[in-house]
Structures are given as structure tokens and as C-alpha cells.
Amino acid sequence: MEKEKKEARNFIEAIIDDDLARGKVQQVVTRFPPEPNGYLHIGHAKSICLNFGIAKKYGGRCHLRFDDTNPEKEEQEYIDAICEDVRWLGFDWGSHLYYASDYYEDFYKYAEELIEKGLAYVDDLSAEEIRAYRGTLTEPGRVSPWRDRSPEENMTLFRRMKAGEFKDGEKVLRARIDMSSPNINMRDPVIYRIKHASHPRTKEAWCIYPMYDFAHCISDAIEGITHSVCTLEFEDHRPLYDWFLDHISIENHPRQIEFARLNVTQTVMSKRKLLSFVSEGLVNGWDDPRMPTIAGLRRRGFTPESIRAFAEAVGVAKANSVVDSAMLDYFIRDDLNRRAPRVMAVLRPVKVVIDNYPEDKVEWVEAENNPNDPGAGTRKVPFSREIYIEEEDFMEDPPKKYFRLSPGREVRLKHAYYITCTHVDRDEEGKIREIHCTYDPASRGGWTPDERKVKGTLHWLSAAHAVRAEVRLYEPLIREGEGEFDNLINRDSRETLTDAFVEPGLKGIDSGRHFQFLRLGYFFSDPDSSEEKSVFNRVVGLKDTWAKVSQ
Ligand code: ATP
Ligand code: MG
Numbered sequence: 001m002e003k004e005k006k007e008a009r010n011f012i013e014a015i016i017d018d019d020l021a022r023g024k025v026q027q028v029v030t031r032f033p034p035e036p037n038g039y040l041h042i043g044h045a046k047s048i049c050l051n052f053g054i055a056k057k058y059g060g061r062c063h064l065r066f067d068d069t070n071p072e073k074e075e076q077e078y079i080d081a082i083c084e085d086v087r088w089l090g091f092d093w094g095s096h097l098y099y100a101s102d103y104y105e106d107f108y109k110y111a112e113e114l115i116e117k118g119l120a121y122v123d124d125l126s127a128e129e130i131r132a133y134r135g136t137l138t139e140p141g142r143v144s145p146w147r148d149r150s151p152e153e154n155m156t157l158f159r160r161m162k163a164g165e166f167k168d169g170e171k172v173l174r175a176r177i178d179m180s181s182p183n184i185n186m187r188d189p190v191i192y193r194i195k196h197a198s199h200p201r202t203k204e205a206w207c208i209y210p211m212y213d214f215a216h217c218i219s220d221a222i223e224g225i226t227h228s229v230c231t232l233e234f235e236d237h238r239p240l241y242d243w244f245l246d247h248i249s250i251e252n253h254p255r256q257i258e259f260a261r262l263n264v265t266q267t268v269m270s271k272r273k274l275l276s277f278v279s280e281g282l283v284n285g286w287d288d289p290r291m292p293t294i295a296g297l298r299r300r301g302f303t304p305e306s307i308r309a310f311a312e313a314v315g316v317a318k319a320n321s322v323v324d325s326a327m328l329d330y331f332i333r334d335d336l337n338r339r340a341p342r343v344m345a346v347l348r349p350v351k352v353v354i355d356n357y358p359e360d361k362v363e364w365v366e367a368e369n370n371p372n373d374p375g376a377g378t379r380k381v382p383f384s385r386e387i388y389i390e391e392e393d394f395m396e397d398p399p400k401k402y403f404r405l406s407p408g409r410e411v412r413l414k415h416a417y418y419i420t421c422t423h424v425d426r427d428e429e430g431k432i433r434e435i436h437c438t439y440d441p442a443s444r445g446g447w448t449p450d451e452r453k454v455k456g457t458l459h460w461l462s463a464a465h466a467v468r469a470e471v472r473l474y475e476p477l478i479r480e481g482e483g484e485f486d487n488l489i490n491r492d493s494r495e496t497l498t499d500a501f502v503e504p505g506l507k508g509i510d511s512g513r514h515f516q517f518l519r520l521g522y523f524f525s526d527p528d529s530s531e532e533k534s535v536f537n538r539v540v541g542l543k544d545t546w547a548k549v550s551q
Pocket of ligand 1: 032033034035036037042043044046047229230231260261262263269270271272
């Protein structure tokens with residue numbers, strides 16, 4: 001048993017188990033540290049599930065910390081959206097909501113400590129010069145002419161930087177580490193820059209702002225984080241994370257652990273690109289159902305459970321890889337298969353007239369709500385002489401393997417009768433006006449006493465009872481294939497069907513409800529729905545392409 005448990009844990013849990021066993025850590029504390037410069041996406045969801053999941057598993061806690069050290073791109077709208085999304089995913093930070101900007105005084109104090117110790121200096125080189133002096137992977141860096149300023153001079157200059165005496169870019173504060181280090185991050189990294197910008201929270205109080213590497217480790221230490229889990233690109237920054245904490249007077253020294261970021265096919269995770277989709281109008285905002293944002297996935301009709309199950313299945317790894325977007329579809333399909341009531345809808349209607357069915361008759365046939373959930377019960381659906389079926393469920397000259405409706409062919413109408421097509425009626429342009437059929441009264445419920453077989457079963461709606469609805473179908477924003485990113489963007493990724501119909505029971509349905517439209521996929525009533533008109537998003541089709549691939 002014990003052995004099995006050990007094998008099942010991931011490498012991060014192995015590290016934590018070890019830290020707990022050695023008494024290095026008593027209570028596990030993690031954090032999720034988003035920069036409020038955009039909405040959260042599915043990659044962030046992975047990180048949220050991981051950090052909050054670890055805290056939960058070990059009976060510890062997870063902080064939500066806004067990494068708001070870049071005053072220019074950060075907005076309150078993003079802060080609010082991030083809080084909402086983390087909560088919606090099912091996680092709770094309790095009273096542990098923090099902002100890096102709450103620690104500005106601390107960062108400043110530690111910067112002065114480094115100056116006093118001769119471990120930081122004010123540099124007058126420009127940004128370009130600093131870059132040029134930094135060297136390359138094969139070439140050591142060159143020292144700045146300002147590197148040997150005395151601690152007193154550095155202190156005076158740094159205080160003057162803080163007082164606003166210099167312009168943006170005129171001076172920076174750098175850590176004095178090692179310009180010939182093989183790790184470029186250790187070549188005297190910049191730790192403070194001048195930015196005369198108003199910050200959403202601290203307003204005009206500061207005109208110098210700390211760099212990420214300096215602010216992040218100190219924020220972690222102040223909050224008593226034990227395990228600072230981040231993505232792989234920070235692996236080379238870890239020596240710097242440790243160096244800062246080793247050289248300032250702070251007690252805690254969290255352990256940074258890196259894992260591979262989540263990438264998903266046919267989408268992008270870069271906030272910059274996602275922002276450009278929004279600002280260029282490619283999508284209707286951050287919560288457009290095509291966006292890989294949590295807000296977009298929610299509006300599309302994904303459930304928190306499906307996203308958590310996806311994140312769990314992806315697991316944590318040390319090597320970067322790309323997950324097939326079909327895997328995400330698999331988890332929402334799996335969840336909705338269990339919980340979504342089945343109903344009938346016709347997206348592209350064509351009328352069928354059943355000539356031998358009495359004109360004024362209406363029968364209410366019994367339909368099961370969910371074959372996977374015996375408790376879900378049944379409902380009554382009206383059947384009458386004129387019905388709608390799906391345009392693509394009829395073909396006048398069908399190929400061999402086409403088992404749906406065509407002249408002379410008999411098919412089953414789900415929950416109702418067998419019908420046989422006799423002829424079609426076309427308008428002047430040749431477009432089908434009506435398909436004419438006869439029905440077999442003995443086939444009510446979908447079978448006959450002689451047990452003859454029909455190969456096709458169609459969904460349908462009584463034309464007189466059907467309720468008009470808008471249905472939105474989506475394709476991935478990014479096409480599969482190689483080449484320039486811009487050429488792969490699918491600018492035609494949404495199809496809006498304004499002439500679709502649903503069962504009368506769905507009239508005026510609230511937004512936020514899931515359904516399986518028989519044979520068509522899983523759908524979700526969009527917030528755009530009103531009393532007059534329901535709007536449904538297709539969450540995902542019925543066909544699973546991932547389960548097969550993954551076996
Ligand atoms: P950028 O730095 O480009 O603005 P970011 O995606 O790194 O974008 P952050 O707000 O810094 O944005 O991310 C918050 C947390 O989410 C970080 O700890 C980061 O490592 C994690 N994270 C971001 N993208 C992914 C991803 N694709 N997979 C897993 N974790 C991610
Ligand atoms: Mg980041």
C-alpha cells in the first residue's frame with residue numbers, strides 16, 4: 001500500500017514529502033501569483049489546480065497574490081476577473097489575498113540592505129548599454145564603469161531615484177553579483193528601475209519599481225511560502241531567487257520548484273496574443289467562447305469539474321510538451337454525458353409532412369431525459385403531422401452507406417414513429433420546400449410488432465410546437481498546420497444559426513444550462529439569452545477523437 005502511494009505521487013509531491021519528513025517544513029504553503037495584465041487562461045488553470053491542490057492535499061494553504069509590480073499594464077478589471085475565475089474553478093484563498101505592491105516598503109528596505117553590504121549599485125548605463133555589456137552564453141559580460149561606486153554614494157543616488165530626481169531610464173539599481181557567471185541571470189541583474197507612472201493601488205507613491213526576480217522571492221518569503229511552484233523558464237532564475245534570499249535579513253527561504261507549462265494544440269496562451277485578439281476584434285472580448293481563457297471556457301459551457309479533471313490528467317512534468325485540444329474536449333464531454341439532459345433541437349430545419357397523419361392530431365410521446373442517469377426521468381414531446389428534421393438528414397440521391405431519409409427509405413423518428421419518404425416538393429429554384437412521408441401507426445415508440453429493422457434514427461421537432469433559437473457553433477481559433485502564426489488564425493471560427501429550433505420545454509430557458517441536443521453535441525445556454533430568444537453555444541460535439549488516440 002505504502003509503496004503504491006509513493007509511486008503515484010508526482011515529483012513535486014516527492015519533494016514536499018521529503019521536506020516534511022526531514023522537518024524542514026511543518027505546514028505546506030503555496031501561492032498562485034498572477035500578474036493582473038490580462039484574463040486567466042487554461043494554462044493558469046493548470047497552475048491554480050496544482051498550487052491549490054497541493055495545499056489541500058497536505059492540509060496547508062494557498063495564497064492568491066497579485067504580482068502587480070508593473071504599473072503600466074495592470075488594471076482593476078483584470079484583478080476582479082482573476083478572483084472570479086479562481087473561485088469559479090472551485091478554490092478558496094480564505095483571508096490570504098495579497099498584492100506584491102503591499103510589500104513595496106519591504107522591497108525598498110532590502111534593496112538598501114544590499115547597498116549597505118556592497119551588494120547593489122546604482123548604474124548610469126542606458127538599457128541598451130546594459131544589454132550590450134551583459135555578454136552572451138559564450139562570452140562573459142563586461143563590468144559597468146559605475147560598478148565600484150561606494151555604498152554611501154549608491155545610497156544617496158538610490159534615495160534620489162526614489163525621490164523622483166531622475167527621469168525614466170536614467171539610472172537603475174543592480175545587484176552586484178558576477179559579470180562572468182555562466183548564468184546570464186547572475187550578471188548583475190537590474191533590481192529597480194525608474195518609472196514615473198501611476199500604479200492602480202499605490203498611485204503616485206512610488207516612481208521606482210522592483211523587477212520580478214527581486215520582488216517575487218521576497219514576496220514568497222514574507223508570506224511564509226514553503227514551496228514556490230513556477231514554470232520551467234524560471235529554472236535558470238532559481239540561483240538568483242536563492243541569492244537574494246541568502247543576502248538579505250529575512251528568515252524564510254522558500255523552495256522554488258519548476259514544472260513544464262501547459263500548452264494546448266490549436267490555441268495560444270500568450271496574454272499578449274490573447275489581448276491582441278480582443279483589441280483587434282477577432283473575438284468579442286476576453287470571455288468569447290472561443291477564447292482559451294477561463295472566462296471564455298465558462299461561457300462556452302465548460303464546467304469547473306471538467307477543467308479540474310483535465311488538469312489532473314495532464315499531470316506535472318519536467319519537460320515541455322503540447323497537449324491535444326481533443327483531451328480538453330474529452331473531459332467536458334465526459335462530465336456532460338453524465339449530467340446533461342437530452343433534448344431535441346434542429347439546427348438547419350427542413351419540413352417533413354406526414355401525409356397519412358391526421359391534420360389536427362397532436363400526440364405527446366414519452367422521451368427519456370438521460371439514459372445515463374436513471375433518476376433523470378422522462379418528459380413528453382409533441383408529435384404532429386408537420387415536423388422539422390435536419391437538412392442533412394435527407395438526401396435525394398444518397399450514396400451507398402447513407403442510412404438516413406431518402407425517397408423510398410424508412411427511418412425511425414426518435415421516441416416516435418417509423419416514417420417512409422414518398423416524394424419531395426420543390427420551389428421554383430429547386431430548393432426543397434417539403435419532404436413528404438407516410439408513417440406506420442404500429443411503430444409508436446420506435447419499434448414495430450414485426451420487428452423489422454430500420455438503419456437510421458433521426459431527431460425531429462413538431463413544427464407547430466418548435467421554439468426558435470439561436471445556435472452558435474465554434475471552431476478552434478488557430479488552424480492546424482505549419483507556418484506563420486497570422487496565417488493560421490481562423491477568422492471564420494464562429495457560425496451563427498438564427499433559424500434553429502428547440503423543444504417547447506426549452507422556451508425561455510435560463511442562461512447557464514447544459515443540454516445534449518440529440519445527435520448534435522453538448523450545448524450551453526449563453527448569457528445573451530432573453531425571454532424572447534434563447535441562445536445556445538455548442539460546447540463540444542459528440543464524437544470523441546481523444547479517447548481512441550490515447551489508448
Ligand atoms: P506573462 O508573464 O507573459 O504575462 P504568464 O502567463 O507568465 O504571462 P502570470 O500572470 O505571470 O502570466 O502567470 C501566473 C502563474 O501562472 C505563474 O506562476 C505562471 O508560471 C503560471 N502559468 C502561466 N502560464 C502557464 C501555463 N501555460 N501552464 C502552467 N502554468 C502557467
Ligand atoms: Mg509571468
